[in-house]
Amino acid sequence: MTRTRRYTQRKRAAAREGTRERIVEATMQLHEEVGPRATNISAIARRAGVQRLTVYRHFPDETAVFEACTSRWLELHPPPEPAAWACCEAGPARVHAALLAFYRYYRDTRRMWRAALRDEPEVPALQGPMARFRDHLRGVGEALCEGFGKDRNPRLAITLQHGLAFTTWASLEAQGIDDVAKAELVVAWLEGLVG
Template sequence: MTEKKRPYRLRERAKSQEETRQKIVEATMHLHEELGPRATTISAIAERSGVQRLTVYRHFPDEAAVFQACTSHWLSLNPPPAPSSWDGAGDAQEKFHIAVSVFYGYFSRTRRMWKASFEDVAHVPALQGPMAEFAAYLDGVASGLAAAFGERPEMVHIAPTIRHALRFQTWADLEEQGLDDSRKAELAVYWLCCPGME
C-alpha cells in the first residue's frame, strides 16, 4: 500500500512545486508591468506570490533566473508579430503598411511591459539579453521589408526609415501626440513613400 502511495505523493509534490513556481513567475511579470523590473525585489515577488523569500530562492537561484523565467513566460503569452502576417501581401509598400500596423497594434496591447523594460534596461543586467534579442528580431524584420523594395540608389532612406518606424519608442512618441494606431501607420507609410523622397 505504501509503495503504491509513494508515486502519487511524488506526483502531487511535483505538481505543487510547479504551481508555486508558476505563481512566482506570474507575480514577477505583474510587478514588472506595475513597478518596472528595476523596482521589483525578491521580497516584493515573495509577497505578491504569497510565499517566503526562501521559497523564491528555492525555485530560482538569483534575480537573473527569475527575470529570465518571467521574460520567457511573458513572451509566450505575447509573441512578437510574425512575418507571415505580411509576407503574402502584394507590393513592398503594402507589406510595410501591414507590418507597421501589426506592430503598432502589438505595442498598444503590450505597452506597459515594453515601457517599463525600455526605461529599466540600462539598470537591470537580466533584461539586457532579452532586449538585445528583440532588437535583433526587429532588425531582421526591417531588413526583410527593406529588401522587398529592391536595391536602388535613390532609395537609401528605406532601411533606416523602416527601422525607425518599427521601434517601440517611435510608437510611444506618436501615442503621446494623440495619434491612434491607424494614423500612426499611415504616417509611417508617408515617411517611407511620400513624393519627393524617391
C-alpha cells in the same frame, strides 16, 4: 506502496510547479506595475504568497527569475511574425501591414514595454531579452526592405527600423495619432526616400 510513493511524488512535483508559476506570475505583475528596477525578491515573495527562501529554491538569483518572467511573458504576448503580413504585396503594402501588426501589439502591451525600456540600462537581466527583441525587429525590417528592390536608398532601412520601434509608436501615440495613421505616416516617409 510504490503507487502511493509515485502519487505523492507527482503531487509534490505539481505543487512545486504551481509555486514556480505563482512566482513567475508575481514577477510579471510587478514588472508591469512598478518596473523591473523596483522589483526585488522580497516583493516577488510577498506577491506570490511565499517566503524569500522559496523564491531562491526555485530560482538561484534575480537574473534567473527575470529570465523566467520574460520567457513566460513572451509566450503570453508573442511579437508579430512575418507570416501575418506575408500575403501582402512586397513594398509599401507589406510594410503598412507589418507596422499595423506591431502598433497593435505595442498598444496591447505598452505598460510592460514602457517599464522595460525605462529600466533596461539599470537591470542587466533585461538587456539580453531586449537585445533579442531588437534583433527580431532588425530581421523584420531587413526583410521588409527587400520589397523596395536592390538599389534602394540606404536610409530606407534606418527609417523603417525607426518606424518599427516602440519608442516611435509611443511618441506618435502621445500626439494623439491612431495606429492606422501612424503606419501611413511611416510609409509616407519611406515613399519619400524611394521616390
